[in-house]
Amino acid sequence: MNQALLSHGPLSYLDQGVGPVLLLVHGFPLDHTLWREQMEPLSRSLRLIVPDLRGFGHSPLPTPPPEQWAMADHARDLVELLDHLKIQEPVAVCGLSMGGYITLALWKHWPQRVGRLLLVHTRAIADSEEVRRTRQQQAAVVLASGIGMIVEGILPRLLHPETLAQRPELVAFLRQMMNRSSQAGVAAALRGMAARPDMTPELRNIRVPTLVLVGEADAISRPDEMRSIAQAIPGSQFVQIADAGHLSPLEQPAAFNAAVVEFLGN
Numbered sequence: 001m002n003q004a005l006l007s008h009g010p011l012s013y014l015d016q017g018v019g020p021v022l023l024l025v026h027g028f029p030l031d032h033t034l035w036r037e038q039m040e041p042l043s044r045s046l047r048l049i050v051p052d053l054r055g056f057g058h059s060p061l062p063t064p065p066p067e068q069w070a071m072a073d074h075a076r077d078l079v080e081l082l083d084h085l086k087i088q089e090p091v092a093v094c095g096l097s098m099g100g101y102i103t104l105a106l107w108k109h110w111p112q113r114v115g116r117l118l119l120v121h122t123r124a125i126a127d128s129e130e131v132r133r134t135r136q137q138q139a140a141v142v143l144a145s146g147i148g149m150i151v152e153g154i155l156p157r158l159l160h161p162e163t164l165a166q167r168p169e170l171v172a173f174l175r176q177m178m179n180r181s182s183q184a185g186v187a188a189a190l191r192g193m194a195a196r197p198d199m200t201p202e203l204r205n206i207r208v209p210t211l212v213l214v215g216e217a218d219a220i221s222r223p224d225e226m227r228s229i230a231q232a233i234p235g236s237q238f239v240q241i242a243d244a245g246h247l248s249p250l251e252q253p254a255a256f257n258a259a260v261v262e263f264l265g266n
């Protein structure tokens, strides 16, 4: 991977392909390999910038590790990465789940850097008080006892039941990806997600072309909720991927890639 030295330390990323830029922002508690099925096909016509978010994969948190790394902190890292790459024109940003929270923060704070939005398996609302409390408790457990509990708790919720039952290689790949995450990175992201604002009132102000994409069996960002996100964003497109849970880029890459290519081609 490449490494950019940013104001909060090194950030690792892939930079592959030639064409309009597509920034791919992974979810929690994942890393850039979430996008393994996009790299070759999409980089034929796009320049893919694919970071490990700070605290995940090969991108360390600052020392000493902060208790929380907010969605806007991640977004600032991404803006600095674009600066490092001398990309000043507005780019297409595709964020999955926590990556979608970060993408919305990027659009809100640095709208001039965003030319298109791809909001993938994500949510606009803030956490309820109960979810916030749970995330704080999970962060404490992770720091005290490791990330095993989070990994095993979230794994069955990420995939379509048939993917879980019939694709052991994919399940093992995902488990390994999550287990590479650091305790401090997972805890900081949990607290960062808990602190994120409600973006629902902002959706109507989005003026860039937007694709809203969900899996038909997504247990985390449910299709009805994502359809209402699409309805709130003027002129947005809504795509539902069959036979996918929360991770259609891995579970149904052909359908996901086709939706992205079609959206970016229009």
Ligand code: MLT
Residues within 6 Å of the ligand: 026, 027, 028, 029, 096, 097, 098, 099, 193, 220, 246
């Ligand atoms: C993710 O996939 O990034 C997380 O499940 C999002 C969340 O926990 O809200």
